[in-house]
Amino acid sequence: MSSPFRPVGTGRSHDPNADLVFHRGSGHCVWDATGRAYIDFIGGYSALNLGHIHPRLIAVAQEQIRQLTFCTGGNSPWRAELEQALVVVVSELGPANRNLKVWLSSTGARGVEVAWKIANANRPGGLMRFDLSYHGRSLATSHISDTQRSSALSGFSKTYPMGQEVDGVIPYPRCGSQCDGHCAECDASIAVAQRWLEKNGRTTSAMIMEPAIGARGYYFASGEYYRRLVRTVRQHGLLVISDEIQMGLGRLGSMVASHSQGWMPDLIVFGKSLGGGITPISAVVGDAIQMDQLGQGIESETFGANPLACRIAIEVLLMLNDTIFLEHVRIGGDRFRELLKRSLPNGCAVDGRGMCTVIDLTSFRHESVDVAWRWVCQLREQGLLVHLTGAHRERVAILPPLNVDEDTLRYVASILSESLEKELGSGQNVT
Numbered sequence: 001m002s003s004p005f006r007p008v009g010t011g012r013s014h015d016p017n018a019d020l021v022f023h024r025g026s027g028h029c030v031w032d033a034t035g036r037a038y039i040d041f042i043g044g045y046s047a048l049n050l051g052h053i054h055p056r057l058i059a060v061a062q063e064q065i066r067q068l069t070f071c072t073g074g075n076s077p078w079r080a081e082l083e084q085a086l087v088v089v090v091s092e093l094g095p096a097n098r099n100l101k102v103w104l105s106s107t108g109a110r111g112v113e114v115a116w117k118i119a120n121a122n123r124p125g126g127l128m129r130f131d132l133s134y135h136g137r138s139l140a141t142s143h144i145s146d147t148q149r150s151s152a153l154s155g156f157s158k159t160y161p162m163g164q165e166v167d168g169v170i171p172y173p174r175c176g177s178q179c180d181g182h183c184a185e186c187d188a189s190i191a192v193a194q195r196w197l198e199k200n201g202r203t204t205s206a207m208i209m210e211p212a213i214g215a216r217g218y219y220f221a222s223g224e225y226y227r228r229l230v231r232t233v234r235q236h237g238l239l240v241i242s243d244e245i246q247m248g249l250g251r252l253g254s255m256v257a258s259h260s261q262g263w264m265p266d267l268i269v270f271g272k273s274l275g276g277g278i279t280p281i282s283a284v285v286g287d288a289i290q291m292d293q294l295g296q297g298i299e300s301e302t303f304g305a306n307p308l309a310c311r312i313a314i315e316v317l318l319m320l321n322d323t324i325f326l327e328h329v330r331i332g333g334d335r336f337r338e339l340l341k342r343s344l345p346n347g348c349a350v351d352g353r354g355m356c357t358v359i360d361l362t363s364f365r366h367e368s369v370d371v372a373w374r375w376v377c378q379l380r381e382q383g384l385l386v387h388l389t390g391a392h393r394e395r396v397a398i399l400p401p402l403n404v405d406e407d408t409l410r411y412v413a414s415i416l417s418e419s420l421e422k423e424l425g426s427g428q429n430v431t
Contacts, residue, residue, distance in 0.1 A: 014388070014393060015388065016373060016376045016377045016380065016388060017042075017376075017380055017385055020032050020038075020380075020385075021033040023035070024053075025040065025051075025052025025053055026051075026052050026053050027051040027052060027053075027054075027401070028040055028041070028051050028052075028400060028401050028404050028408060029052070030052060030385070036383070037383060038380070038383050038384065038385050039383060039384045039385065039408070039412060040052065040385050041384060041385060041386050041387075041398050041399060041400045041412060042385050042386060042387045042399055043399045043400060043401055044272070044277060045214070045215065045246055045272065045387070045399065046214075046245075046246045046247070046249075046251050046272045046273050046399060047272040047273060047275070047277050048273070048277040048401055049249060049250055049251065049272075049273035049277075049316075049320065049401060049402045050273070050276060050277070050316065050319060050320070050401060050402065050403060051277075051401035051403060051404075052277065053277075054276065054277075054319075056315065056319065057276040057277075057278060057312055057315055057316070057319075058278075060311055060312060060314075060315045061276075061278055061279075061308065061311070061312055063311075064078075064307060064308050064311040064312070065308065067307075068307045068308075069306065069307060069308040070303075070306050070307065070308070071306070071307060074104075074304055074305035074306060075305075076305075076307045076310065078307050078310035078311045078314065079104065079305045079307070079310045081310070081314055082102075082104070082283075082305075082310040082313050082314050082317075083101075083102040083104070085313075085314055085317045085318075086102050086270070086283055086285050086317070087100045087101075087102060087285065089255050089256065089317060089321055090256055090259075090268060090285045092255070092256075093254075093255075093256055093259035093260065094256075094259055094264060095264065098287065099287065099288040099289070100285055100286065100287060100288065101285075101286065101287075101288045101291040101292070102283055102284070102285050103118070103283065103284040103285075103291065103294075103299075104281065104282070104283050104304050104305040104310070105281075105282045105283070105284070105301055105304045106280050106281060106282065106301055106303050106304055106309075107136070107271065107280050107282055108135075108136055108243075108245040108246075108269070108271035108272060108282050109135070109136025109137060109138040109140075109141045110138070110282060110301060110304075111245065111269040111270070111271050111282030111283065111284055112135045112136050112140075112141050112144075112208070112241075112243060112245075112269055113136075113138065113140050113141060114284050114294075114299055115208070115241050115243075115267045115269050115284045115286075116140070116206075116208070116241075117294055117298065117299060118267060118284065118286065118290060118291060118293065118294045119205045119206035119239045119241060119266075119267065119290075120205050120206075121293040121294045121295070121298075122205075122239060122290050122293045123205045123206070123237065123238070123239060124205060125202075125203045125204045125205035126167030126168065126200065126203060126204045126205060127144060127167065127168070127204070127205055127206055127207075127208060128167065128168035128169075128170060128193070128196065128197075128204060128206070128207040128208070128233070128238070129144050129168070129169060129170070129207070129208050129209070130169070130170055130171075130172040130209060130210070130213065131169050131170065131171050131172055132172045132213045132216040132217060132219060133145055133146070133172075133208070133209075133210065133213075133216070134146050134210075134213075134214060134215040134216045135208065135243055135245075144208065146215075146216060167196075167200060167203075167204060168193070168196040168197075168200065168204060168207075170189055170192055170193050170196070170207075170229075171185075171188065171189050171192055172189065172213055172219060172221065173185035173186045173188075173189050173219075173221050173225060174219055175221070176219075176220060176349075176351045177220035177221075177222065177351050177352065177353055178351075179221065179222050179225070180222060180224060181221070181222040181223070181224025181225035181226075181227070181228060182224065186221065186222075186224075186225045186228070189225070189229070190225075190228050190229060190232055193207075193229060193232050193233065194232055197232065197233070197235075197236040197238075201236030201237070201238070202236075204236070204238055205238065205239065206238050206239040206240065206241050206266075206267075207229075207230075207233045207238050207239075207240055207241070208241040208243060209226070209229070209240070209241070209242060209243065210242070210243045210244070210246070210247060211226065211242060211244060211247050211248070211252065211257035211258050211261055212247045212252060212257065212353060212356070214246040214247055215246070215389065216389070216391070217358070217389050217390040217391060217395055218351075218352070218356065218358035218389055218395065218397045219351075219358075220351055220352065220353055222261075223260075223261035223262045223263070224262075226258070226261050226262075226263045227261070227262050227263050230263045230264075230265075239266040239267065239290065240263075240264075240265040240266050240267075241265060241266065241267045241268075241269065242257070242258040242265035242267070242268045242269070243269050244256065244257050244258065244268055244269060244270055245269055245270065245271035245272050245282065246271075246272055247356070248268070248270050249270060249272075249273050249274060249316075249317075249320055250273070250320045250325075250326060250329055250354070250355075250402050251273070251329075251354055251355060251356055251399075251402070252353045252354040252356060253326055253327075253329045253330035253333065253353060253354035253355075254326060254354075255320065255321050255326070256268065265286075266286055266287060266290055267284055267285070267286035267290070267291075268284070268285045268286065269282065269283070269284050270282060270283045270284075270285070271283070273316065273320075274313045274316055274317075275309055275312060275313060275316070276312045276313070276315070276316045278312050279306075279308055279309045279312055280309070281309035281310070281312070281313050283313075320402070325402070325403070328402075328403075329354045329355050329402050330354055332355065332404070332406060332409060333352060333353065333354045333355045333356070333357065335406070335409070336357060336398075336409045336412075336413060337350050337351075337352055337357055339409075339410065339413040340357070340359065340413055340416060340417070343413060343414070343416075343417035344359065344416065344417050344420060345417075345420055345421055345424055347361070347363040347364055348360070348361060348363070348420070349362075349363065352398075354402075355399070355400055355401075355402050355404070356397070356398075356399060357397070357398040357399075358389070358395050358396065358397045358398070359395065359396045359398070359416070360390075360394070360395050361375075361394050361395065361396070362390075362394050362395075364394075368392075368394040369392050369393055369394050371394075371423060371424070372388060372390075372393055372394045372395070372396060373388065373393065374423055375396065375419065375420055375423050376388050376396060378419050378422070378423055379415065379416070379419055382415055382419060384412060384415050384416075386398050387399060398412070398416075400412070
C-alpha cells in the first residue's frame, strides 16, 4: 500500500513482497490486510526467531507494560538481570573465568557502532571487514556494509571521520559449508588478509566479521576458515568483533555462533531476535578490560536498556538457551535441506546451517535472476514468503522461526520443489 507521505527512498524495489500490507501474525503465519494467510519464512531476517506474537513473550510484555516501560538513565533490575543472563550465555562455551561486561543499545546498527567505538578506544585505527559484509544502514555502518550500494554514500566520507577508517576488505569464500577451510578460495582469502596486515596492521584497529554471511547472500564458510583468519588477525594485535545480530542466538543451531565454530571474538554483538519481534534491543558483550576503555560520556542512548526491552530479552534468552531446543534447530534444518536436495530440479545448489537455508540458482546463468524473481512471486501466490538475496538477487533464503514444526518444513519443501519445477518446465535441466 503506497502512501503520498512516504519518501521515495523508503521503497524496496528489490523485494517482490514489498507491496504486501500485513494485518496480523501468529507463529509462523502472517495475514495481509485482505485476510489472506502466508507462511512467513522470512521471519524479519531473524528478528522473529520465535515467530509472531509468541504467547509467552506477549504475557511478559503485558506484565512489564503495566509496571514500568521507561526510566531515565535506563537503570532497572531488569537491565541488571539481562546483563547477567548475556554473560552466562557467552561464558558457557568460552574460556573459564572470563570477566565479561555488557553494553546495551537499541538497534543492531547501534550495537555495531558501540563495538566499533570500543575497539578504537583500545587500539585506534582502521577496520577490516568482508566484501560481503552487512552491519547496518546508519551513516557509520553504511561504510562497512554492502560495498556496491554504500558507494552512494561516498560523498559523506569527507565529512564523517569514521568513513575514512574503513580500510581492509577481505574476500569471503563462496565455497560453502562443506568445505574443510583449506580450499583455494579459503587460502586466497587468508592470503589477502595477511598481505593487508603486513602492510597496514599497525594502523588497523579490528576485524569485524559475521559467523555466516547474512543479508548479502547467505554464505557459509567452515569453522576452520574462521579459526585460520582469527589467528592471522591476532598475530598483528587486532581485536576481533563478531556481528551475530542475525546469525547468533540460535539461528545456526547455537547461542553463540562464533564459539560453536571454535573461535573467540573479543566483542560479540547481538540483536534482532533479542527483542522477540516486539521491541528493538541489541547488546555488545566483551572482556571487561576492553569494554572499560570506552570512557563515560562518549556513548549514550535514550532508549538503550529500557525496562520493557530488557524484560522481553530476558525471556527470549530463557526460551532459546535450551539444549533440546537448539538440537531441534540443527536436526530440523539438516533434514529440511536434505529434502530440498532430493526434490529440487537439477542445477539448484542448497546450503545452510541450523534454520538458515539458501538455494542458489546461478547455474541457470543469464536466466538466474529472472527465474529467482518469478519463483519468489509464484511462491507468494501459493502462500509462502521467502527472501530474495545475493549480489544480483539470484539466491533464495529461507528463514523459518526456530520453533517451526517438522510437518511445516516438509510442506514447505514440497511447495518449493513443485513450484520451481513448474517455473522451469517439466524435466528442464541446466545446460
